[in-house]
Amino acid sequence: MQLDKELRQLTKARTSQTQSYSEIYTPIVYRIGNQEDQSALLELLQVNPNIQVFDSIQNQLTDLIKGLNPTLVLSKEQISEKILEHLNGTEPEEYGVWIYYPWLEKLVHILDKDEFIMVRTNRNKHKITQLEQDQLMQKKIGVIGLSVGQSVSLTLAIERGCGELRIADFDHLDLTNLNRIRSGVQNIDLRKTVIVAREIAEIDPFLKVVCFHEGITEENIDAFLTENGKLDLLIDECDGIDIKILCRVKAKGHQIPVLMEASDRGTIDIERFDLQPDRPILHGYIEHLDISKVKHLKTNEEKIPYILPIAGVETLSTRMKASMIEIQQTITSWPQLASAVTYGGGITADLSRRILLQELSVSGRFFVDIEEIIADPPSDAPKPEMPKPEKGISFPEIRTLIAGTNIEKAKGAVALDETQLEQIMQTAQRASSAGNNQPWKWYYEQGTLFLFHDTERSFSFANHKNIVAYVGFGLALESLRLKADSLNLNLHEQLFPDPNIPTLIAALQFSAADQHQVKDTLAGLTGIRNTNRNQPKERKPVSTEILSTIKTETEQVSGAKIHFIEDENTIRKVADIMGEADKLRLYTPTGHHELFNLELRFTKEESERTGDGLDLESFGLTPGEAIGMRIAKDPEVLSLLKKWKMGTGLERLSKKSGIASSAIALITMPAHTSADFINGGRAVERMWLTANHAGIAIHPMTASILHFNILKYGEGLNQDSYLKDRFTELNGIFYDCFSTVDQKEEVSVFLCRLFYSEKEDAPSKRLPIDKIFIHA
Known part of the structure; x- marks a missing residue:
């Protein structure tokens, strides 16, 4: 079906007309006791016959009279009398102000500024006293970022927690924002600053709002913080890591306190640069980083080393961690919920008031985690325990077992000299094994080298019937055979020489090689x-x-x-x-437990200390992949992802x-x-x-x-x-x-x-020889 031509023209014309209002967020005030304003308002109504008019001045005057006479219980007649007395001969239509909202095409009759504020804040008392309300009306607050920042700004405006609000965001409203930003579909593609300023104006047209439509930049940050009076509080709700750092550096220089609320677990950051001018920004979490590089970072991978310590990966909620695994897989960015954003706005407004009234002087990171505060009691059911291996074989036990074993002497077998034995054992020490678990103990006695299975070290879900360990033993045995060949020795091997000792894998003996014997093509390559x-x-x-x-x-x-x-x-x-x-x-x-608790080594220090496992640095991870590994370490995250089939x-x-x-x-x-x-x-x-x-x-x-x-x-x-x-x-x-x-x-x-690799990995750390080898 083709769109009607007239309908197309009308929708385009009306869209163009609407767009002409897209940058307007300041209402027009008419005081019709003033002849000039009266004429302007008359002209407005004549030119725009579609303007809706709302006149509830009588209702507002009633609330005003009640507020001025809190000790009296007044009848309707008494209230009417007091209203006439208060008007003092002024016609109700002329009393107060008429506010025109161009973007709404609505004209509203309200009380003038002082009386409007008095009535609108009347129910704040005495949670906020009149003296405190007067103090707050002298304060200037800046809000950077208008997703969570929208809820913060509106809550501050509703409570009238300041007299001037500066808001900054370069972005426009998208449909995806409407899962957490309270707005209407008609506002899609409008500037977020304009939307917030309009909403505030519709609540309180007398509250001063200054918009920075371009967001915060190096060029305008000082103006945002200090122009027409220094901010009393900066609230950071922006996403950009460079702006997060920049605004704190500048706020610290101007001794302006900074408040930030993350919509996950109600995470609160307070930095009292006004009271602690030498305090490191972001609690010192990024002191080890060069912040001069931040503005040059382009990709998320480059930004992650800065984002990570600020976000505090380990303290994120389980669902947020699981969601982060899904970024650029099933979702494009981290999730935020309206419920969290809404109560985040309330928390931030409350903290703002207490900071500005000097009732709160603390700095630090805090959590107002609703899921943690209000939760079902923990289950009495015991958590499933990970299977644990039996204690591995010890050298004294090996000696005892060997004493009762009769190993047949190989033809021509000779004892290794100290140099030969050292080289053989160095080769055994470097042998490869699954997860670098090194599931062996070696014992040398009277010309025989015994290989024992240290079952404690190879215990894992994947090591079904010891197959993984046996592959490792094969790698080690072939490596020793080749090393012996390079030393002009023949290796004589007996696999499972005693069925009564299942942990005894092999008995190895050595003999001198014939001088004409052809060496294996791989001899000497084990290193x-x-x-x-x-x-x-x-x-x-x-x-x-x-x-x-x-x-x-x-x-x-x-x-x-x-x-x-x-x-x-x-x-x-x-x-x-x-x-x-x-x-x-x-x-x-079990697989998760084994990888993260037994196999991986997250730091070089840990790798050096244990002498086993896999050093995470050897995986060549990008910063994003490294974060993914840290997140995946949480078993509850994996449980969620499995449940979601993601x-x-x-x-x-x-x-x-x-x-x-x-x-x-x-x-x-x-x-x-x-x-x-x-x-x-x-x-x-x-x-x-x-x-x-x-x-x-x-x-x-x-x-x-x-x-x-x-x-x-x-x-x-x-x-x-x-x-x-x-x-x-x-x-x-x-x-x-x-x-x-x-x-x-x-x-x-x-x-x-x-x-084909452009570079080699450093070999994984190995256990000291004295941990895996002993001789009689």
């Missing part, structure tokens, strides 16, 4: 193996020749197979699975890493057995060293296949239908991508990305 989690600037393909060499070296281990994906679209599909699997891992309480932000890092791969490799073995997983680890070591030697970085990303194996061979996912169903679906997509894998004949052991 180059390195995990790299960086993102390459450019995705380069790996040549067929190099992939062929990697395949040859990997498959030297009996039963091992390696499968590559190089196609960019298929890599993207697998990267999506990698990302979602890492997220779903966090949706298991959390795609938790997938971003792994997806990004996967997509940046030159290739993705999957190593498989024939069976789901301890021996096959150890042999799979040997294959992984060979793949890793070959790739690193060719200049290709390796980044293990195994969460998906570990959970697929649990799905197939265990029951760990049966208690959670959502996780079970989702991993089942991902399993199907994954093996469609790796179509060369025969799922009946092959078991996935290791998944990683291959890529």
Whole structure:
């Protein structure tokens, strides 16, 4: 249906007429006892016959008389008599003022300024005494930012908490603002300053409002703070981090107190620069940062180091933290609710009054968290405890066990000298393990090196039937074999030499190599193996020749197979699975607990102190991703995201890493057995060293296949239908991508990305040798 031409013309004409009022926010005052004003008003009504007129002066005079005679209970007749007496011969139509609101096309008859204020504030008494009200009417308050700031400004105006209000915001009203800003749809696309100034004028046309339509800038900040009299209080509700810092630096210089309310958990910041002129801005939270750089920051990633200490990530509400994970995923910005904004306005107005009346002198950060103050009593149900491992094996226990073990002597076996033993153990110390948990203890006695499983260190949800630990043992054993080869030694290995000691993984002996013996092509390369989690600037393909060499070296281990994906679209599909699997891992309480409490090290100091785990800095996180990790540390956040079936932000890092791969490799073995997983680890070591030697970085990303194996061979996912169903679906997509894998004949052991990196990661810290090795 076509729009009627006349209708189109009329709507355009009326829109243009309305837009002519878009910058007007000051009403026109007519005192018709003045002949000039009377003539102007007459002309206005003649030219604009559509103007609506509201005359409630009689009602207002009634309230005035009651307020002037609080001790009397007056009848209607008595009130009428006193009104006539008060008018003193003036016609009611001429008494007071007529206020014209151009944007409303409404003319309103009200009492003049002094009587209007007296009647309008009458019900403030004696929460606010007349003396205090008079003092407040001499005060000037500035409000920067008019989302939360709109509620603050209107509450201040309603309470008449000041005599002058300066408001600043460069923005216009959007439809998305109407979830928290009290306004009408007719105001969409109007300046926020104009909307607020109009609303205040409609409440109290005598309250002085000064608008800074361009917002706050370096050029106008001093005028905002001091022009026509210095502000008595600055209220900061802006979003811009540069303006937050700038306005405080300037307010501190002028000794103006600053008040800020965040609409999450009723967070209040008070900075009394008037009483503490040397107080650091923002309570010193950003003292370690160079604030001169703030105005040059462009992206959110650049701003995050400044935003983070101001926001206080750890003190945000659970829902706000969860929502932040969803920014640029399912939402565009952080959420705010009308309820929080509204009571934030009330809290701020209350604090403003107390500060201006010198009833409050404190500085600091405070919380008025309604959800915390008014809440159901805590549940009596005990919180589920995370499963805990039994205490790991100790060296005295190892000595006792070895004393009762009869290990067959290998032909030609020799004792290692101190130098050889030291080099062998240095290689063992550097061995790779899942999450760098180093689940081993080594014991050397009478020419035999024993490898024991320290089960306490490998305890995890993903380590189903110890498969993750066994892969690590395979990596270590192959590394030792290659190191021995470089030292002209042969390694004789007995796996699980005593069925009565399940924690005894291997007994290793050494003999001198024949001088004509051909060394392994990877001998002497064990020191180059390195995990790299960086993102390459450019995705380069790996040549067929190099992939062929990697395949040859990997498959030297009996039963091992390696499968590559190089196609960019298929890599993207697998990267999506990698990302979602890492997220779903966090949706298991044990997986979340293990990652954040046992595996990750959030500071270098922590990494140095523990000598294990993964240093978060090695992940090459952007500031935004680092915040995401800190937020994800809260298990309640993960519980919410799982409930919402969201959390795609938790997938971003792994997806990004996967997509940046030159290739993705999957190593498989024939069976789901301890021996096959150890042999799979040997294959992984060979793949890793070959790739690193060719200049290709390796980044293990195994969460998906570990959970697929649990799905197939265990029951760990049966208690959670959502996780079970989702991993089942991902399993199907994954093996469609790796179509060369025969799922009946092959078991996935290791998944990683291959890529060319511009830089190397520092190796993860390792436990001191005396923590993992002892000899008789």
